[in-house]
Amino acid sequence: MTEPTSSDLPPAPEVAREVFGERLADASRYAELLAEVGVKRGLIGPREVPRLWERHLLNCAVLSEVVPEGVTVCDVGSGAGLPGIPLALVRPDLRITLLEPLLRRTTFLQEAVELLGLDHVSVVRGRAEEVLGSLPPVHVVTARAVAPLDRLAGWGVPLLRPYGEMLALKGDTAEEELKAARAALQKLGVVESSVLRVGKGLVEQPATVVRAEVGESPGGVRFAAKRAKAARTGRSRGVRRRR
Numbered sequence: 428m429t430e431p432t433s434s435d436l437p438p439a440p441e442v443a444r445e446v447f448g449e450r451l452a453d454a455s456r457y458a459e460l461l462a463e464v465g466v467k468r469g470l471i472g473p474r475e476v477p478r479l480w481e482r483h484l485l486n487c488a489v490l491s492e493v494v495p496e497g498v499t500v501c502d503v504g505s506g507a508g509l510p511g512i513p514l515a516l517v518r519p520d521l522r523i524t525l526l527e528p529l530l531r532r533t534t535f536l537q538e539a540v541e542l543l544g545l546d547h548v549s550v551v552r553g554r555a556e557e558v559l560g561s562l563p564p565v566h567v568v569t570a571r572a573v574a575p576l577d578r579l580a581g582w583g584v585p586l587l588r589p590y591g592e593m594l595a596l597k598g599d600t601a602e603e604e605l606k607a608a609r610a611a612l613q614k615l616g617v618v619e620s621s622v623l624r625v626g627k628g629l630v631e632q633p634a635t636v637v638r639a640e641v642g643e644s645p646g647g648v649r650f651a652a653k654r655a656k657a658a659r660t661g662r663s664r665g666v667r668r669r670r
């Protein structure tokens with residue numbers, strides 16, 4: 428059996444017009460970039476090409492339904508830009524940071540951001556647990572396929588502002604992961620958590636999202652102290668802004 432190639436990228440489905448509106452041409456450009464450059468550089472598997480629209484672009488863009496108006500967002504472990512770039516295409520009101528430790532991925536992200544003219548998006552190279560104190564705290568952390576929920580929360584929740592929220596795209600394991608992570612979430616200052624289905628009745632593959640909302644001390648007391656210290660001394664490791 429031969430591997431799919433970029434020519435196996437299907438045309439945008441009808442629903443993409445509804446989801447991406449006037450940014451549909453840019454969404455198609457991003458899909459082509461993933462199918463060609465993304466596959467060539469090993470950022471996305473060739474088998475994903477035929478399902479790029481349904482499983483990746485649309486499934487990520489519908490996250491928009493649960494992101495509040497005009498907030499700051501950090502997409503932790505953005506990889507080739509998922510969910511951050513589809514979200515940015517449909518939500519020019521947000522300010523989005525794509526956080527990713529690997530250079531070849533941040534290089535791709537920067538190219539995509541420039542190609543698509545996403546002026547409200549910046550790319551930062553670093554690991555979530557190492558940028559604390561050097562990135563301004565955000566209202567919303569997003570993540571997909573980065574780590575099990577309890578570990579992801581340990582990285583993502585401390586990046587939040589008080590009363591912010593983490594939105595983790597999780598698929599079928601969402602309920603189970605949330606149950607297993609409840610105690611860890613509580614320690615990190617999460618005051619409310621739930622599993623949401625977004626994009627239902629709109630896209631073929633709705634997204635299953637764990638939403639974890641923090642109180643006034645995101646990351647818990649230990650992180651509040653660490654962040655305050657990092658802000659005072661201006662010291663933190665592993666951060667490189669790319670724009």
Ligand SMILES: C[S@@+](CC[C@H](N)C(=O)[O-])C[C@H]1O[C@@H](n2cnc3c(N)ncnc32)[C@H](O)[C@@H]1O
Nearest residue numbers: 503504505506509527528529554555571572573
């Ligand atoms: C499986 S990929 C998923 C990429 C993208 N979110 C997606 O859904 O296609 C996981 C990504 O998380 C990044 N990552 C792993 N550990 C991380 C950390 N501690 N902080 C930030 N990113 C991390 C990896 O470099 C990788 O790009």
